Amino acid sequence: MRLRVPRPATLGPLLALAVACGFFATQSDRFWTGDNLSLVLQQVMVVGVLAIGQTLIILTAGVDLSCGTIMALGGIVMTKFAAELGLPVPAAIAAGIGVTTLFGAVNGLLVSRINLPPFIVTLGTLNIAFALTQLYSHAQTITDLPGAMTSLGGTFHLGGTSVVYGVVLMLGLYAFTWFALRETAAGRHVYAVGNNPEASRLTGIATRRVLFGVYVMAGVLYGVAALLSVARTGVGDPNTGQTENLDAITAVVIGGTSLFGGRGAILGSLVGALIVGVFRNGLTLMGVSSVYQILITGILVILAVGTDQLSRRGAVA
Amino acid sequence: MCPLQAGRQGVGAARLTLIAALAAAIATPARAQQPIIGLITKTESNPFFVKMKEGALAAAQHDGVRLLTAAGANDGDNTGQVTAMENMIAAGAKVILITVNDSKAIVPAIRKARARGILVIALDSPPDPVDAVDALFATDNYEAGMLIGSYAKAMLGSRAPKIATLDLFPGHPVGAQRHNGFLKGLGLPAPPKSSNELGRPPQVVCMADSYGNQSKGQAGMENCLQKDPDINLVYTINEPTAAGAFKALQSAGKEKGVIIVSVDGGCQGIRDIASGALAATAQQYPLKMAALGVDAGAAFLKTGKRPTGYINTGVTLIAAKPAPGVDGKDVRTGMALCFGKRD
Amino acid sequence: MKESKSANGTVLEATNLVKRYGHVTALDGADFELRPREILAVIGDNGAGKSTLIKALAGALVPDSGEIWLDARRVHFKGPNDARRAGIETVFQDLAVAPAMSIAENLFLGREIRRAGLAGSVLRMLDKRRMMAESAAHLAELRIGVGSMTQPVETLSGGQRQSVAVARSAAFARHVVIMDEPTAALGVKESGMVLELIRAVRDRGLAVVLISHNMPHVFEIADRIHVQRLGKRVAVLNPREVSMSDTVAVMTGAIRPEELPTVAQSTPLRV
Numbered sequence: 001m002r003l004r005v006p007r008p009a010t011l012g013p014l015l016a017l018a019v020a021c022g023f024f025a026t027q028s029d030r031f032w033t034g035d036n037l038s039l040v041l042q043q044v045m046v047v048g049v050l051a052i053g054q055t056l057i058i059l060t061a062g063v064d065l066s067c068g069t070i071m072a073l074g075g076i077v078m079t080k081f082a083a084e085l086g087l088p089v090p091a092a093i094a095a096g097i098g099v100t101t102l103f104g105a106v107n108g109l110l111v112s113r114i115n116l117p118p119f120i121v122t123l124g125t126l127n128i129a130f131a132l133t134q135l136y137s138h139a140q141t142i143t144d145l146p147g148a149m150t151s152l153g154g155t156f157h158l159g160g161t162s163v164v165y166g167v168v169l170m171l172g173l174y175a176f177t178w179f180a181l182r183e184t185a186a187g188r189h190v191y192a193v194g195n196n197p198e199a200s201r202l203t204g205i206a207t208r209r210v211l212f213g214v215y216v217m218a219g220v221l222y223g224v225a226a227l228l229s230v231a232r233t234g235v236g237d238p239n240t241g242q243t244e245n246l247d248a249i250t251a252v253v254i255g256g257t258s259l260f261g262g263r264g265a266i267l268g269s270l271v272g273a274l275i276v277g278v279f280r281n282g283l284t285l286m287g288v289s290s291v292y293q294i295l296i297t298g299i300l301v302i303l304a305v306g307t308d309q310l311s312r313r314g315a316v317a
Numbered sequence: 318m319c320p321l322q323a324g325r326q327g328v329g330a331a332r333l334t335l336i337a338a339l340a341a342a343i344a345t346p347a348r349a350q351q352p353i354i355g356l357i358t359k360t361e362s363n364p365f366f367v368k369m370k371e372g373a374l375a376a377a378q379h380d381g382v383r384l385l386t387a388a389g390a391n392d393g394d395n396t397g398q399v400t401a402m403e404n405m406i407a408a409g410a411k412v413i414l415i416t417v418n419d420s421k422a423i424v425p426a427i428r429k430a431r432a433r434g435i436l437v438i439a440l441d442s443p444p445d446p447v448d449a450v451d452a453l454f455a456t457d458n459y460e461a462g463m464l465i466g467s468y469a470k471a472m473l474g475s476r477a478p479k480i481a482t483l484d485l486f487p488g489h490p491v492g493a494q495r496h497n498g499f500l501k502g503l504g505l506p507a508p509p510k511s512s513n514e515l516g517r518p519p520q521v522v523c524m525a526d527s528y529g530n531q532s533k534g535q536a537g538m539e540n541c542l543q544k545d546p547d548i549n550l551v552y553t554i555n556e557p558t559a560a561g562a563f564k565a566l567q568s569a570g571k572e573k574g575v576i577i578v579s580v581d582g583g584c585q586g587i588r589d590i591a592s593g594a595l596a597a598t599a600q601q602y603p604l605k606m607a608a609l610g611v612d613a614g615a616a617f618l619k620t621g622k623r624p625t626g627y628i629n630t631g632v633t634l635i636a637a638k639p640a641p642g643v644d645g646k647d648v649r650t651g652m653a654l655c656f657g658k659r660d
Numbered sequence: 661m662k663e664s665k666s667a668n669g670t671v672l673e674a675t676n677l678v679k680r681y682g683h684v685t686a687l688d689g690a691d692f693e694l695r696p697r698e699i700l701a702v703i704g705d706n707g708a709g710k711s712t713l714i715k716a717l718a719g720a721l722v723p724d725s726g727e728i729w730l731d732a733r734r735v736h737f738k739g740p741n742d743a744r745r746a747g748i749e750t751v752f753q754d755l756a757v758a759p760a761m762s763i764a765e766n767l768f769l770g771r772e773i774r775r776a777g778l779a780g781s782v783l784r785m786l787d788k789r790r791m792m793a794e795s796a797a798h799l800a801e802l803r804i805g806v807g808s809m810t811q812p813v814e815t816l817s818g819g820q821r822q823s824v825a826v827a828r829s830a831a832f833a834r835h836v837v838i839m840d841e842p843t844a845a846l847g848v849k850e851s852g853m854v855l856e857l858i859r860a861v862r863d864r865g866l867a868v869v870l871i872s873h874n875m876p877h878v879f880e881i882a883d884r885i886h887v888q889r890l891g892k893r894v895a896v897l898n899p900r901e902v903s904m905s906d907t908v909a910v911m912t913g914a915i916r917p918e919e920l921p922t923v924a925q926s927t928p929l930r931v
Contacts (some may be wrong), residue, residue, distance in 0.1 A: 020546075028544070029545060030543050035543070036543050039539050039540070039543060040807060042539075043440070043536045043539065043540075046532070068908065130362075134362050137364065138359075138367070138658065139362050139364045139367045140364060140529065140585065140657060140658045141557065141560070141585060143585070143588075159522055183784075183785045183786055183788075184783075184784040184785060184786060185772040185774070185784065185785075185786060188765060188786070189770075191758070191760070191761060192758045192761060192765075192769060195755065195758040195759060195760045195761060196758045196759065198627060198756065198768070199754075199756035199757055199758055199769070200752070200770070202740065202750075202756040203769040203770035203771075204741050204744060204754060204770035204771070205738075205769070205770045229396075232535070233532045233535055233564060234533050234559060234564055235531060235560065237531050237532065237557070238362060239362050239363075239529075239530055239531075239557070240530065240532055242391065242530075242531075243528065243530075245843070259804070262758065262759075262760045262761075263760050271521065274763070279832070280536070280540070281540050281543070284523065284524075284525050284537070284540035284541060284543075284544060285540065285543060285544045287522075287523065287524075287544070289487065289524070290486070290487060290524075290525065290526040291487045316913075
């Protein structure tokens with residue numbers, strides 16, 4: 001089996017990441033150290049997992065504006081259940097992930113059965129999840145969590161640096177999703193539904209089930225992201241997740257997945273998330289104002305979408 | 318920040334809240350005769366404003382006026398606040414209390430309201446120019462910064478400060494005032510109160526944005542520690558950010574040697590001071606602000622007397638360890654006066 | 661009500677199909693007969709009920725009344741999957757391919773082969789090697805010249821894309837391949853390629869139903885021509901004995917089929 005060279009759409013983000021890392025390494029000798037790189041991985045951990053769900057949805061030509069706020073709700077549910085209701089930690093975590101999965105299912109139902117545009121549906125769920133989070137938490141962070149709840153924030157030693165367990169979980173989820181999308185019929189059907197939903201229907205693919213499944217899977221992943229967020233900060237924060245809505249979409253787009261559906265690589269989203277994290281970290285190390293970080297993120301998004309379009313135009317006969 | 322999202326959300330959220338409030342107002346005919354006061358906060362989610370709303374509601378009940386409430390979708394959402402103001406006036410509100418998200422952009426809407434005889438009082442944050450409103454009940458965020466700055470200076474003693482600042486985001490006046498006031502209190506060169514730019518003397522080795530958010534505060538602190546592991550003083554825009562900074566310091570094993578200061582005075586923040594996670598905070602009084610605002614509004618509705626000028630609702634330094642030469646109060650006092658969940 | 665049809669030897673047959681949409685009658689007692697190993701062209705003006713007839717045969721709609729027989733058995737298709745399972749494949753006008761996916765993936769779209777053993781049943785892994793090999797074999801059998809099975813379909817020319825869609829139907833069809841306007845979007849050379857391909861499909865043993873507006877193409881490859889008019893079958897013509905202009909005249913109603921010489925009319929198997 002020959003090794004397939006990644007297409008320009010996925011090669012581009014990797015190159016951008018490499019160039020960024022190279023640049024920051026020259027600007028600060030603290031950048032390219034095991035500790036700092038481990039730090040960047042921790043910092044992108046939460047958005048990284050959100051981006052997996054977002055990638056699945058965007059591959060079907062949908063979009064999910066509610067991912068961050070659903071995650072926040074899941075985080076509040078699991079921390080409140082554990083810290084205030086005294087539920088055992090696994091049950092509390094299951095409850096949190098259950099809530100996020102439920103929201104994913106609602107999104108999926110409205111998109112696949114009622115045929116509402118995903119942008120509108122998730123815009124609505126975004127607000128509903130946000131309001132429910134505020135109401136249930138009374139706008140207070142939940143502290144004094146049982147130790148087991150934050151265990152994914154713990155570290156182990158790998159070649160001189162400490163690596164957070166949550167990062168390993170994130171990488172594992174990416175590997176699993178990469179495998180499923182590449183090697184299973186269900187994964188290929190996700191691409192088919194995004195690329196040509198009518199063709200999928202006509203060739204016998206259960207299009208509605210694929211769409212529903214993608215949103216439910218994403219809901220589960222948002223719950224895992226909530227657990228990672230709780231593990232990292234040590235609290236249940238009702239105000240988290242608001243910028244993560246767009247951060248996840250940004251990571252997916254920079255990673256080369258097309259918003260029109262049917263094209264993209266899951267690992268690209270990891271690269272996209274890393275690019276944003278690397279810039280944030282690198283610019284802080286350089287002492288550059290954060291305004292430039294926002295500017296650069298915007299430029300990267302345009303570049304990513306532009307190169308994807310251009311590479312496609314070159315490939316089509 | 319996405320203006321489109323903020324705008325749509327702002328309109329949506331403001332409208333929803335207002336419709337709910339209006340529905341409640343209409344549903345109780347006995348109270349339909351009551352005069353109406355509108356309160357517009359910056360966001361729904363910050364406990365500071367949640368407390369403010371509670372205080373306003375209590376004062377409104379006491380004064381026999383009907384209170385309508387609304388908020389922007391997020392920090393900086395001006396459109397949502399303008400819409401809320403228009404809707405409240407249409408609903409019959411004769412007094413508007415507002416904590417402005419954007420000090421300049423809100424002014425035309427305020428002027429339009431006042432031209433119709435509506436009393437507009439700004440709470441917590443001044444509009445620009447400040448005389449656009451009838452009166453301002455606020456705390457001086459610059460003074461708050463100065464308080465924690467002078468506390469930090471006293472606690473540092475002879476040590477040279479190596480400072481990290483975890484700010485809100487670029488261009489926000491409250492963020493700038495607290496930050497610059499802090500520098501001034503430390504005795505360092507700092508921009509004046511009127512500036513929206515963040516001062517950066519050489520002692521500030523790292524600056525990061527937290528958006529007032531705990532996890533971003535944590536990430537900012539982590540990156541700053543990577544840049545300079547010898548940071549000994551951290552200024553944070555608010556207490557959730559300080560909590561994030563503390564977590565980052567803990568992970569790096571540095572929490573003992575670093576002083577963290579903040580502003581707000583929420584109950585969680587006071588608890589953090591008690592536990593040693595936070596050195597000092599400048600406590601502000603949203604309840605008092607809101608109550609004063611509602612009382613003044615009620616008085617105007619009854620007697621036609623307009624409040625004017627600037628009334629400082631006060632800011633107090635709360636710290637576990639008293640600093641020589643700096644006026645402050647202890648944790649118990651802070652706990653008694655804090656906003657948020659008490660136990 | 662099952663009648664043995666094997667003596668008559670039709671592959672696909674329909675009698676008295678009726679389909680109404682409100683006040684509009686799309687099929688008004690339409691008949692249909694497809695013989696083994698033949699190319700039957702279905703022609704008709706707009707509103708003649710051509711596409712309704714074809715959709716009923718392909719399982720895309722359920723007629724109000726009438727009977728459909730496949731290979732001597734009565735069938736009731738409730739959806740396109742039923743027809744597909746019965747061995748009837750359709751090549752749609754817009755091809756129904758996923759452009760970003762490879763030829764092999766498109767050929768097996770919705771019918772992917774899984775690996776043997778645990779890899780297939782537990783891990784649900786696809787047998788990509790086998791799908792590629794089989795795709796290459798199917799295309800080679802029909803003498804379609806394409807480079808690699810891993811090429812995305814969107815990199816192919818219009819004619820090549822059409823060929824891939826035809827190959828897909830031929831690969832999975834057991835009795836009938838229905839093609840809806842296969843040469844409509846193609847130039848002269850590519851049309852020739854596709855027509856040759858349709859012949860190859862017939863030569864492999866399948867019966868082909870071809871819907872087309874293109875009279876020259878119809879006359880080039882059809883064995884018989886089914887003329888649909890006003891919701892009914894009005895004639896089945898022999899392209900070797902009737903002229904193109906007469907055919908069009910029958911289609912538009914300018915001539916009545918009885919006015920044509922008997923040799924022009926194809927002998928029905930059933931009266």
